[in-house]
Amino acid sequence: MTKPRTGYIHPLDLKHGKVDMTHGSGGRAMAQLVEELFLTAFDNEYLNQQNDQASFLVPGGRMVMATDSHVVSPLFFPGGDIGCLSVHGTLNDVAMAGAVPLYLSAGFILEEGFPLADLARIVASMAQAARDAGVPIVTGDTKVVERGKGDGVFITTTGIGIVPAGINISGERARPGDAIIVNGPIGDHGVAIMSLRENLSFGTAIQSDTAALHGLVAKMVGAVPDIHVLRDPTRGGLATTLNEIARQSGVGMMLRETALPIRAEVRAACEFLGLDPLYSANEGKLVAICPQADADALLAAMHKHPLGKEAALIGEVIADSHHFVQMETAFGGRRIVDWLTGEQLPRIC
Amino acid sequence: MKYIDEFRDGTLAKKLAADIRREAQPTRSYSLMEFCGGHTHAIFRYGIQDLLPENVHMIHGPGCPVCVLPIGRVDNAIALANMPGVILCSYGDMLRVPGSNRVSLLKAKAGGADVRMIYSSADALKIAQDNPDKQVVFFAIGFETTTPPTAVAILQAQKLGLTNFSVFSNHVLTPSAIANILESPEVRHLGLLPLDGFIGPAHVSTVIGSRPYEYFAYEYQRPVVIAGFEPLDVMQAILMLVRQLNEGRAEVENEFARAVTREGNLKALDMVAEVFELRRTFEWRGLGLVPYSGLKIKEKYAAFDAERRFELVYRTVPDNKACECGAIIRGVKKPLDCKLFGTVCTPENPIGSCMVSSEGACAAYYTYGRYRDANNH
Numbered sequence: 256m257t258k259p260r261t262g263y264i265h266p267l268d269l270k271h272g273k274v275d276m277t278h279g280s281g282g283r284a285m286a287q288l289v290e291e292l293f294l295t296a297f298d299n300e301y302l303n304q305q306n307d308q309a310s311f312l313v314p315g316g317r318m319v320m321a322t323d324s325h326v327v328s329p330l331f332f333p334g335g336d337i338g339c340l341s342v343h344g345t346l347n348d349v350a351m352a353g354a355v356p357l358y359l360s361a362g363f364i365l366e367e368g369f370p371l372a373d374l375a376r377i378v379a380s381m382a383q384a385a386r387d388a389g390v391p392i393v394t395g396d397t398k399v400v401e402r403g404k405g406d407g408v409f410i411t412t413t414g415i416g417i418v419p420a421g422i423n424i425s426g427e428r429a430r431p432g433d434a435i436i437v438n439g440p441i442g443d444h445g446v447a448i449m450s451l452r453e454n455l456s457f458g459t460a461i462q463s464d465t466a467a468l469h470g471l472v473a474k475m476v477g478a479v480p481d482i483h484v485l486r487d488p489t490r491g492g493l494a495t496t497l498n499e500i501a502r503q504s505g506v507g508m509m510l511r512e513t514a515l516p517i518r519a520e521v522r523a524a525c526e527f528l529g530l531d532p533l534y535s536a537n538e539g540k541l542v543a544i545c546p547q548a549d550a551d552a553l554l555a556a557m558h559k560h561p562l563g564k565e566a567a568l569i570g571e572v573i574a575d576s577h578h579f580v581q582m583e584t585a586f587g588g589r590r591i592v593d594w595l596t597g598e599q600l601p602r603i604c
Numbered sequence: 605m606k607y608i609d610e611f612r613d614g615t616l617a618k619k620l621a622a623d624i625r626r627e628a629q630p631t632r633s634y635s636l637m638e639f640c641g642g643h644t645h646a647i648f649r650y651g652i653q654d655l656l657p658e659n660v661h662m663i664h665g666p667g668c669p670v671c672v673l674p675i676g677r678v679d680n681a682i683a684l685a686n687m688p689g690v691i692l693c694s695y696g697d698m699l700r701v702p703g704s705n706r707v708s709l710l711k712a713k714a715g716g717a718d719v720r721m722i723y724s725s726a727d728a729l730k731i732a733q734d735n736p737d738k739q740v741v742f743f744a745i746g747f748e749t750t751t752p753p754t755a756v757a758i759l760q761a762q763k764l765g766l767t768n769f770s771v772f773s774n775h776v777l778t779p780s781a782i783a784n785i786l787e788s789p790e791v792r793h794l795g796l797l798p799l800d801g802f803i804g805p806a807h808v809s810t811v812i813g814s815r816p817y818e819y820f821a822y823e824y825q826r827p828v829v830i831a832g833f834e835p836l837d838v839m840q841a842i843l844m845l846v847r848q849l850n851e852g853r854a855e856v857e858n859e860f861a862r863a864v865t866r867e868g869n870l871k872a873l874d875m876v877a878e879v880f881e882l883r884r885t886f887e888w889r890g891l892g893l894v895p896y897s898g899l900k901i902k903e904k905y906a907a908f909d910a911e912r913r914f915e916l917v918y919r920t921v922p923d924n925k926a927c928e929c930g931a932i933i934r935g936v937k938k939p940l941d942c943k944l945f946g947t948v949c950t951p952e953n954p955i956g957s958c959m960v961s962s963e964g965a966c967a968a969y970y971t972y973g974r975y976r977d978a979n980n981h
Contacts, residue, residue, distance in 0.1 A: 588651015
């Protein structure tokens with residue numbers, strides 16, 4: 256009997272190799288992919304135990320859990336890629352409860368034939384994003400589907416976190432008179448993705464705003480524990496997120512168009528594509544709703560953080576039985592800012 | 605944003621609003637039709653009605669190419685898309701318009717038809733080049749603005765020797781539609797639709813010029829102001845119309861002198877004339893059969909005509925009985941007069957075409973303007 260091999264005859268060819276069906280078969284090829292790629296990149300004590308589950312102790316308190324699947328096309332875009340996006344997306348969902356994120360999981364669906372070099376790039380980007388955020392990816396899963404049955408790679412991440420005592424942030428807590436604040440210019444991610452789509456491709460310097468917001472959120476809840484609502488306006492943009500909150504809270508909203516932070520390049524791109532930046536996706540933005548009396552303190556705290564430097568007060572919550580989100584236009588009239596209808600741009604995240 | 609913000613300036617808007625308020629005589633009312641859906645969209649998006657005095661009414665006209673296309677033509681497009689080996693290329697707005705049995709191109713796509721959303725006729729041409737084993741059909745819709753690019757695509761296809769590219773032409777003409785509205789019994793005899801003047805679409809006039817409107821202004825004694833699509837353009841045009849009406853004039857005036865001439869774009873018109881000819885009649889949703897209001901592909905370019913190549917048969921299909929799109933397109937009714945508006949018919953689940961395109965009166969009203977009536981209840 257020969258001794259079990261510790262290494263593999265050929266290391267993974269991360270330069271020219273491609274994903275094949277054996278990488279999802281549960282056999283030795285899969286073990287090699289996990290060891291040489293995922294374990295090496297994500298490297299942490301929980302994952303390195305190599306069990307089917309991660310085992311960890313948790314502090315007491317209220318726990319939150321969020322999950323997010325990522326199917327963005329193209330996989331690499333100005334300012335990021337599906338890897339860091341999949342980490343930021345879930346961290347932000349956890350953070351929008353005011354929570355401190357603790358652990359992440361990652362599930363990969365790979366398409367047969369996908370270049371291992373691209374996969375390695377994506378995994379490295381995820382690992383970097385997780386390290387920057389201080390939140391380890393502690394467990395994961397890999398499946399492979401036949402060529403033509405997927406689109407390169409889909410990634411699902413799940414995160415858990417703990418809400419500090421005394422924090423109660425929820426979509427139904429917006430009250431008439433509350434201030435509506437965003438942490439910076441809206442619409443960047445949607446425009447960055449759109450600029451690469453095959454039948455649109457246009458040159459732009461716009462980068463995706465993809466970023467993990469839990470650091471900013473920690474400062475915000477530190478300054479104003481009574482923040483009523485936090486939400487990240489991803490798909491459907493700011494307009495759709497505000498409509499969700501208005502419906503959940505049973506209120507209306509009045510925005511001021513002149514107060515909305517929007518980059519000139521984003522406005523220009525939306526203008527010629529016939530789109531509205533209010534509906535363009537964001538991946539590093541949040542909306543905060545808090546009592547008017549706390550607005551200045553919250554803005555001050557946000558302005559001190561790199562991801563909140565351009566935070567702005569954009570409007571207020573009003574009583575409205577129709578739950579309309581309205582806007583005073585820069586032109587001097589008024590309009591409704593409705594839910595997104597249909598699909599402005601598929602597979603944005 | 606340079607060259608854009610200048611035309612959306614709130615301070616100038618207030619000044620224009622004050623001018624309109626001062627000029628509009630309180631003893632009379634002004635019913636002005638913006639023909640084009642682009643203007644309808646601008647009016648709602650910028651809240652222009654909020655800036656107008658109560659006796660200046662905007663009536664939303666039929667100038668939305670998606671809205672005026674009858675169900676029968678949508679059915680034709682869906683039938684094309686369902687043919688094996690066909691790729692149907694369409695502008696995005698058209699995908700959600702329901703045909704018979706509420707089937708849309710989007711639903712046909714979900715059912716396996718190869719439907720591609722494109723942004724220009726050039727995209728369709730490229731798809732044809734990339735898919736030599738497929739028949740690529742461009743579902744061409746629109747007024748005079750979109751006709752020249754379609755003509756170019758056909759001329760290009762001929763030059764490239766493409767045998768797998770054809771166009772399903774649904775191009776329609778602005779002046780014929782305006783004449784039809786002015787001839788309608790609601791305007792001429794019944795007095796149901798007061799129509800004092802028109803805002804003409806500048807984009808159309810960059811192609812056809814301002815001259816085609818001179819006939820209405822003179823024959824029907826209705827002033828026409830050709831205006832751009834920025835909100836200040838629209839406000840300025842309203843002021844010019846109010847002034848003409850006060851002075852008893854009925855002339856064609858050009859607010860959009862920055863791009864519109866009397867003669868239009870002769871080169872574009874020549875290209876259109878090379879490829880297209882008038883149909884004897886074309887069915888419009890809301891207006892019915894309108895003589896000489898649509899364009900078909902000339903015999904000379906028959907090889908690129910999808911109607912001939914696929915032997916399409918047109919069949920008139922009546923609108924949903926409760927749907928008021930027809931009356932809304934003619935300006936006789938407003939979105940709120942329709943029982944389906946906002947209940948059964950919404951942008952997510954449109955019954956009529958006016959609820960589909962963002963230029964449709966119902967969709968614009970639903971998306972931007974509902975607060976006005978809601979607050980009055």
